[in-house]
Amino acid sequence: MTLPIPSGTGIAPARFSSIVDEYLNLWPHLPVQHAAKGQFIVDEGDFADSSILLLDGWMALSKTLPDGERQIIDVLLPGDFVLLGASVAPVAACSVEALSDASYTVLTPERANGPEPVMARLRTLLAAVLVTTQARTAELLLRLGKSSAASRTAYALLELYVRLEPLGLASDGRFSLPMTQQKIGEFVGLSNVHVCRTMRRLERDGIISHPAPGEIRIDDLEALSRIADIDLALFREEILLRRPS
Amino acid sequence: MTLPIPSGTGIAPARFSSIVDEYLNLWPHLPVQHAAKGQFIVDEGDFADSSILLLDGWMALSKTLPDGERQIIDVLLPGDFVLLGASVAPVAACSVEALSDASYTVLTPERANGPEPVMARLRTLLAAVLVTTQARTAELLLRLGKSSAASRTAYALLELYVRLEPLGLASDGRFSLPMTQQKIGEFVGLSNVHVCRTMRRLERDGIISHPAPGEIRIDDLEALSRIADIDLALFREEILLRRPS
DNA sequence: CGCTCAGTTGACGAATTTCAAAGATGGTGG
DNA sequence: CCACCATCTTTGAAATTCGTCAACTGAGCG
Secondary structure, three states: OOOOOOOOOOOOOOOOOHHHHHHHHHOOOOOOEEEOOOOEEEOOOOEOOOEEEEEEOOEEEEEEOOOOOEEEEEEEOOOOEEEOOEOOEOEOOOEEEEOOOEEEEEEOHHHOOOOOHHHHHHHHHHHHHHHHHHHHHHHHHHHHHHOOHHHHHHHHHHHHHHHHHHHOOEEOOEEEOOOOHHHHHHHHOOOHHHHHHHHHHHHHOOOEEOOOOOEEEEOOHHHHHHHHOOOHHHHHHHHOOOOOO | OOOOOOOOOOOOOOOOOHHHHHHHHHOOOOOOEEEOOOOEEEOOOOEOOOEEEEEEOOEEEEEEOOOOOEEEEEEEOOOOEEEOOEOOEOEOOOEEEEOOOEEEEEEOHHHOOOOOHHHHHHHHHHHHHHHHHHHHHHHHHHHHHHOOHHHHHHHHHHHHHHHHHHHOOEEOOEEEOOOOHHHHHHHHOOOHHHHHHHHHHHHHOOOEEOOOOOEEEEOOHHHHHHHHOOOHHHHHHHHOOOOOO
C-alpha cells in the first residue's frame, strides 16, 4: 500500500504502524491534512468530538497557564492518535501544535464505533495506542513530580529514542529532534536555561552528543537509562505496541 | 435500580454515574469486587488486558521510582474507570491502590467491544470518561511542570471538589478526603512537609478549613480557583461529563 | 553586513526539600 | 477507663535545586 504522504523530518522514512495501516485500509479515501511547523491544529477549549491520527511528522499536546507558561503534555509521533473529545465531553483539554511539518487525518466516532468486525479490530488497536499514551504520560508525570532535572531530561531523550526506533526514525542511538531547548523545557518542566545546563553536562560526561543541529545521539544508553531511572526492557513493554509477528 | 454496594467514605450516598448504570444494566450479574483501604489491586508491570470500573470508594493510580518515591497519577472516584492494558499492550503501567475501602468490577474487552448497539453506546460513554481522565491528568501535569506549591495544592483540592459535587459526595464546599498529607504530596509532587505548610497557609488565609479530621471545607472557592489558576466553568466542561438531560 | 533567534554561561535569589523534634490523634490492650 | 503506641500533623533551621536576570556567542538569513 502506497500513500501520498510527504516525508517528515525523519532521517529515514517511517514504517507505518499497524494502526495507521488498519485505519487507512478501512477508509482509503479520507483526506490527508497537512500542518506547517508551528501551526496550531486545535486550541484548548475548542469544541472537539473527534480524534486526530498523526500520519507523519511531530506534534505536541500542550496546555497553557494564564501567565503564558506552557506545558507539553505529550509528544506525538507517526501512528499516535489523540482522543480530543467525545460526544458527552466535547471540549478539548489540550492544544495540538505541529512541531514539524506534519500530516494527519481526522478520526470520528462514526468511523470507529460501528458494529463491523473490522472496526472492532480497529478499536482494539486504538485502545492499545491509548494505553501506551497513558503509560508515557504517567512516566512523565512521575518524573515531573519526583525527579531531578537530570532525570527528567534523560527521560525525555530516552522516551523519544525508544519510540522513534521501531518507526525507523532512529538508528544507532541517533535521531533528529525538532524541538528547541525551550520546548524541551516545556516538556519536562524546566526552564530553557536549565535544560541547556543539564544537556551540556550529559554531553560533557560523554552520555549524549550533538552530531548536527537538531540532532541528538545517545552514546551511552546504559548510563542515560540509569539517570532517567528507567528499566529499558520494562519501559519498552509499557510504551510500545507488541509487534504483530 | 438497586445495587448491593456498601457505602463508602462519602458523607452522602453516591448517585451512580451514567457509565456505571449503563455497564451494570448490560451485565447485571457481574461480580462486584471489594478492596480494603491500602490494598493494591494491580502492581506496575503486572499483566493486564482489562479495565477496572470503580463503583464505590476512592482509588489511586500510582507509579514508584527505584528509590521508593511515589507519584499518584490519578485519583479515581466512583464511576471512573482505568484502561489498564490492552491485548497488544498488556502490561500495566501503574499500580492501583484503594485509598479507602472500595468496590469495583472488571471490564473486559469482550464485555465492551461487541457489535450490539448497547455496547456501542457503552463505548461512547467509555470514550467520554477516558477524555475526562486525560483532561485531568493534563491539568495535573501542567501544574507539576509549571506551578508553585500553592497552586498545585489548591488545584488538587479543587479537582476533587469539582468531581465529588456531581456525585453527591460534596456539598457546601465540604467533602471528606481520605488521603494523608503524605499522599496529597504524592499526588501534587511535593514533600509532605511542604503540603502541610501550604495547606496551613490556605487555612490561615481563610480559604479552606478543616471541620473534622479527614474532611475539608472550601470557604472561598473564588480565591482557591485564582490560586490554582483555574477557570472553574471551563474546568468543569473539561473534566465532567455532560449530564444527560 | 547586520539582524534575529537559539544556545551557552555566570551570579544571584527564591522556592522547596531535608532533617529534626515537638504536638495531636486514634486505636488497642490491659 | 486509662496508658501506650503508631501514625499523622505541625513547626523551625539548614541545605539544595532550580529559576531569573543578564551578557555573550554562534549560526542562519535577508
